[in-house]
Amino acid sequence: MTRPILAVSGLSKRFERKLDVVERFARRLGASVDDSVLHAVSGVDLAVAEGEVVGLVGESGCGKSTLGRMVAGLLTPSDGSIQWRGTDLRDLPPAGRHEANLKIQMVFQDPMASLNPRLRVADIIGEAPVVHGLVPRREAAEAVAEMMRTVGLDPGYMRRYPHQFSGGQRQRIGIARALAVKPDFLVCDESVAALDVSIQAQIINLFMRLREELRLTYLFISHDLGVVQHISDRTAIMYLGRIVELAPTPELFAAPNHPYARALLDEAPRVTLEKRRFAPIRGEIPSPLNPPAGCPFHPRCPHAMPRCSQERPDLREVAPARWSACHLNDTL
Numbered sequence: 001m002t003r004p005i006l007a008v009s010g011l012s013k014r015f016e017r018k019l020d021v022v023e024r025f026a027r028r029l030g031a032s033v034d035d036s037v038l039h040a041v042s043g044v045d046l047a048v049a050e051g052e053v054v055g056l057v058g059e060s061g062c063g064k065s066t067l068g069r070m071v072a073g074l075l076t077p078s079d080g081s082i083q084w085r086g087t088d089l090r091d092l093p094p095a096g097r098h099e100a101n102l103k104i105q106m107v108f109q110d111p112m113a114s115l116n117p118r119l120r121v122a123d124i125i126g127e128a129p130v131v132h133g134l135v136p137r138r139e140a141a142e143a144v145a146e147m148m149r150t151v152g153l154d155p156g157y158m159r160r161y162p163h164q165f166s167g168g169q170r171q172r173i174g175i176a177r178a179l180a181v182k183p184d185f186l187v188c189d190e191s192v193a194a195l196d197v198s199i200q201a202q203i204i205n206l207f208m209r210l211r212e213e214l215r216l217t218y219l220f221i222s223h224d225l226g227v228v229q230h231i232s233d234r235t236a237i238m239y240l241g242r243i244v245e246l247a248p249t250p251e252l253f254a255a256p257n258h259p260y261a262r263a264l265l266d267e268a269p270r271v272t273l274e275k276r277r278f279a280p281i282r283g284e285i286p287s288p289l290n291p292p293a294g295c296p297f298h299p300r301c302p303h304a305m306p307r308c309s310q311e312r313p314d315l316r317e318v319a320p321a322r323w324s325a326c327h328l329n330d331t332l
């Protein structure tokens with residue numbers, strides 16, 4: 001890969017969990033209460049090339065959104081670094097960090113929840129570029145009109161409010177808002193999940209057109225394996241806060257290496273092709289408050305060996321461009 005546009009290294013996020021009254025009392029009496037630190041993301045390494053689409057999949061709660069929010073500058077990492085175009089964000093002065101953060105924008109799942117219902121579309125799209133000095137206020141209306149055209153909305157509707165649009169149009173407004181500050185990188189967090197299948201296809205096509213026209217790079221978070229398979233150059237599979245497999249999408253879907261990836265993809269054909277969401281895999285996902293020692297997947301893994309419960313496998317290159325975190329690769 002040429003120098004990546006974005007590279008995260010050892011990225012981790014821990015949330016302090018406040019114990020409730022009963023738990024505090026129980027702990028005072030000597031009862032064991034789950035640790036109060038939640039390990040949402042642990043030691044993630046990921047480099048994304050300019051113009052690439054990396055899909056990020058995994059069961060609910062595995063840390064996808066938390067990783068995406070750290071990348072987009074909405075959450076501060078507990079550990080690890082984020083490099084933007086080769087520079088560690090921590091080494092930049094505040095103005096430089098701010099500029100880099102503007103280059104990475106997020107598109108959320110639920111446009112109704114993420115758009116302020118009291119603002120007109122012109123203000124929703126036009127506010128940030130004016131506030132950040134990218135567009136003079138007197139040119140804001142023309143900039144908004146151009147953004148609306150870019151995402152397939154009629155600029156004649158810029159005085160309307162979000163509730164006056166359909167779900168798909170609202171998502172286009174959300175995309176226009178993200179694009180208004182001229183980003184290079186979009187983190188899409190379940191950005192088509194709330195839409196009907198036919199509208200999903202339109203929005204996915206829009207993302208792909210924008211990728212070409214604006215030379216955008218994407219981290220595309222989704223539950224939907226079909227969507228990820230369709231649009232991603234590479235796919236990363238996350239489990240309990242860690243990336244367990246990362247590979248070119250066609251190769252990963254044809255022959256997953258990690259037992260968790262295999263379990264996810266084996267289940268996929270059983271659900272409807274329209275919504276290829278995950279069916280449950282044998283066993284419970286362990287709590288991120290108390291992640292298992294060794295490989296995080298070993299309690300559910302059909303191939304677990306004694307070593308798997310003791311030693312955490314690193315994510316390593318098991319074939320050209322194919323990365324997997326599984327001790328089984330040492331036994332082949």
Ligand SMILES: Nc1ncnc2c1ncn2[C@@H]1O[C@H](COP(=O)(O)OP(=O)(O)OP(=O)(O)O)[C@@H](O)[C@H]1O
Binds near residue numbers: 015016038040
């Ligand atoms: N602000 C927060 N405070 C405490 N815990 C949090 C916070 N945000 C997320 N978590 C916890 O971190 C873990 C990872 O959550 P995250 O939302 O990143 O997962 P996800 O894979 O995106 O799940 P989903 O697909 O359901 O959105 C979960 O256990 C979640 O409850």
